[in-house]
Amino acid sequence: MTPILQAENIEYTFKFRPSFFAAKSIFELGPLSFSLNTGETIAIIGNNGSGKSLIAKTLVGAIQPQKGQISLLGSNENHANKKTRTKTIRMIFQHNQSIMNPALSVGSMLHLPLNLNTSLGYSARRAKIEQTLLQVGLLPEHYHFYRDMMSDGQQQRVAIARALILDPKIVVADEPFAALDPSVRSQTVNLILKLQKELGLAFIFISHNMGIVRHISDKVIVMDKGKLVEHGNTQEVFKDPQHPVTKKLVDAHFNLVSKHFEST
Amino acid sequence: MALLEIKNLSLYIPTGTEQVKALDKVSLTLAAGEIKALVGESGSGKSLIIRSIIGALPETWSVKADRITYDGQDLLNMSRNQRRQIMRRDIAVVFQEPTSALDPSVKISAQIQESIPDEFIDKGFIWQRWKQRQQISISLMHKVGIKDHERYLDCYPHELPTDISQKLMIAMALASEPKILITDDSTRGMESTTKTQILRLLSKLNKTKNLAVLFVSHDLLAVTNMAETMTVLYCGQTVESGKVKSLMKKPLHPYTKALLDSAPSFQVSLPPKSELIALKGTIPTLQHLPIGCRLGPRCPNAKKECVVTPIPRKIHEHQYSCHFPLHFPNVKGPDKEVHL
Ligand SMILES: Nc1ncnc2c1ncn2[C@@H]1O[C@H](COP(=O)(O)OP(=O)(O)OP(=O)(O)O)[C@@H](O)[C@H]1O
Ligand code: SF4
Ligand SMILES: [Mg+2]
Numbered sequence: 137m138t139p140i141l142q143a144e145n146i147e148y149t150f151k152f153r154p155s156f157f158a159a160k161s162i163f164e165l166g167p168l169s170f171s172l173n174t175g176e177t178i179a180i181i182g183n184n185g186s187g188k189s190l191i192a193k194t195l196v197g198a199i200q201p202q203k204g205q206i207s208l209l210g211s212n213e214n215h216a217n218k219k220t221r222t223k224t225i226r227m228i229f230q231h232n233q234s235i236m237n238p239a240l241s242v243g244s245m246l247h248l249p250l251n252l253n254t255s256l257g258y259s260a261r262r263a264k265i266e267q268t269l270l271q272v273g274l275l276p277e278h279y280h281f282y283r284d285m286m287s288d289g290q291q292q293r294v295a296i297a298r299a300l301i302l303d304p305k306i307v308v309a310d311e312p313f314a315a316l317d318p319s320v321r322s323q324t325v326n327l328i329l330k331l332q333k334e335l336g337l338a339f340i341f342i343s344h345n346m347g348i349v350r351h352i353s354d355k356v357i358v359m360d361k362g363k364l365v366e367h368g369n370t371q372e373v374f375k376d377p378q379h380p381v382t383k384k385l386v387d388a389h390f391n392l393v394s395k396h397f398e399s400t
Numbered sequence: 401m402a403l404l405e406i407k408n409l410s411l412y413i414p415t416g417t418e419q420v421k422a423l424d425k426v427s428l429t430l431a432a433g434e435i436k437a438l439v440g441e442s443g444s445g446k447s448l449i450i451r452s453i454i455g456a457l458p459e460t461w462s463v464k465a466d467r468i469t470y471d472g473q474d475l476l477n478m479s480r481n482q483r484r485q486i487m488r489r490d491i492a493v494v495f496q497e498p499t500s501a502l503d504p505s506v507k508i509s510a511q512i513q514e515s516i517p518d519e520f521i522d523k524g525f526i527w528q529r530w531k532q533r534q535q536i537s538i539s540l541m542h543k544v545g546i547k548d549h550e551r552y553l554d555c556y557p558h559e560l561p562t563d564i565s566q567k568l569m570i571a572m573a574l575a576s577e578p579k580i581l582i583t584d585d586s587t588r589g590m591e592s593t594t595k596t597q598i599l600r601l602l603s604k605l606n607k608t609k610n611l612a613v614l615f616v617s618h619d620l621l622a623v624t625n626m627a628e629t630m631t632v633l634y635c636g637q638t639v640e641s642g643k644v645k646s647l648m649k650k651p652l653h654p655y656t657k658a659l660l661d662s663a664p665s666f667q668v669s670l671p672p673k674s675e676l677i678a679l680k681g682t683i684p685t686l687q688h689l690p691i692g693c694r695l696g697p698r699c700p701n702a703k704k705e706c707v708v709t710p711i712p713r714k715i716h717e718h719q720y721s722c723h724f725p726l727h728f729p730n731v732k733g734p735d736k737e738v739h740l
Contacts, residue, residue, distance in 0.1 A: 184561060319682075
């Protein structure tokens with residue numbers, strides 16, 4: 137496996153007011169380091185407010201870390217170039233509902249990233265859009281659909297299509313499964329597994345769903361109060377969690393699972 | 401006798417020119433002290449059932465049902481006042497979005513106080529009544545496992561962590577000492593530790609107060625940890641219901657089977673990163689409902705008979721609506737199964 141992304145000692149600090157009258161607090165993310173290989177999946181877990189979404193945002197460049205660096209490896213293009221970065225790393229956001237513009241058709245929404253980041257002509261773009269729609273399990277007809285005509289699951293697929301349309305090497309996703317129904321969730325999981333197998337897609341995702349984390353990730357990163365407290369091979373972390381936070385999350389999950397098997 | 405009984409409830413929603421049948425002959429019962437799960441995907445009609453129970457539906461929608469009763473009393477044909485009384489005292493609902501159900505501009509202490517029925521407060525001077533309300537509020541918070549009440553009473557809703565707001569919602573729902581608690585998707589998006597706490601809390605209330613709980617969710621792991629019985633809903637139709645144990649062991653309906661298959665935690669020997677079994681397609685919109693069995697277009701077992709809506713059938717306590725159930729029950733030899 138070849139490393140494709142490397143995060144070295146990234147740190148991000150910001151001040152915020154928890155409430156109007158309270159004193160300012162400081163949130164410190166990191167320092168944290170990890171690397172991602174082609175075709176690999178890393179899951180980020182941890183309690184609410186532990187900094188998981190911040191990591192995702194720094195990876196896609198929505199936030200600039202004050203210290204350390206994130207480097208994209210394995211391609212000889214200029215990494216400082218923002219365009220290259222947008223093409224290589226794509227993000228699927230947490231609430232696709234609010235991201236998906238109700239006034240735009242699926243087609244125009246997918247033309248946009250192609251317009252901004254490629255020099256493809258109209259018909260080439262149309263062909264690419266059609267291919268991507270099929271790839272995520274939608275139909276060419278969906279080109280003409282608007283948000284309100286689609287179910288949650290279909291909207292989620294549009295969000296995935298928008299991430300995939302630039303043929304990225306890495307996809308970062310914040311809770312991609314939380315809003316999905318069981319049957320659509322399995323379809324999405326299968327889609328990601330397929331893309332990894334076929335295209336060597338690397339995938340980083342944040343999730344509370346420990347069953348899915350355990351099933352699809354190769355490595356896990358456990359966050360607590362902005363710090364990386366555990367990092368390792370998924371199967372090993374689930375078998376033998378080291379940090380108390382990890383223990384709690386893993387135990388709680390296995391308790392639920394074992395109660396299920398006791399009761400059936 | 402069932403504490404809450406819904407028999408053949410259909411709900412019609414007008415959309416432009418036509419009416420859509422959002423709920424199609426849904427039946428559901430809840431006994432006193434029972435925990436029942438209502439399971440179904442997004443858009444299957446779970447929240448519509450709740451709204452039909454509490455009577456919070458727009459005037460233009462029409463409800464048809466053989467009956468909806470609470471404790472033997474007909475909810476559909478009683479006066480508004482009587483119905484409101486039952487909703488105020490006996491049936492409490494915790495809604496899906498805790499932060500939107502709480503008033504963002506009012507402090508927590510005031511919101512809890514508000515939820516305590518006047519008749520619980522003895523007459524007295526205004527400050528004595530206030531004190532009484534404050535005491536009840538604090539004991540309600542303790543009851544749902546919020547120990548450091550001081551820390552939260554003076555907060556506004558947005559200042560609370562999600563687990564605390566969910567617990568507060570439950571505390572407020574319990575203020576009237578209801579017989580039935582309905583929780584709408586209260587563990588969605590929670591991490592496993594918080595989820596465990598909420599589930600424990602509900603089970604405890606059920607045991608100590610004999611509270612009946614209708615647990616609405618599509619989180620199967622939570623459901624099997626909580627509920628004795630479950631009803632599965634697909635696209636506004638009840639597809640299967642019975643003991644959680646028997647549905648998990650031997651689902652008769654293809655949709656229930658698909659639901660179970662979708663949870664990787666339930667598959668004992670599933671190799672990591674292997675493909676999950678999934679139904680094709682997605683739940684149709686109300687405007688494009690298939691005729692007959694609504695699972696039809698997605699069902700791996702569908703045959704031409706399925707264009708006729710299957711009537712509910714019952715074996716023992718297990719009810720299902722499917723022309724070709726997965727484990728065909730053999731009446732003479734209960735150990736033998738025929739796979740269709
Ligand atoms: N006000 C409304 N007008 C028209 N259709 C509606 C309205 N409210 C709900 N529906 C439709 O009724 C169906 C059932 O909705 P409901 O809110 O009961 O789903 P649910 O099972 O609670 O889903 P979720 O798990 O997402 O909460 C959906 O197809 C929805 O689009
Ligand atoms: S009635 Fe037919 S379509 Fe419906 S679930 Fe049964 S087999 Fe499938
Ligand atoms: Mg709902």
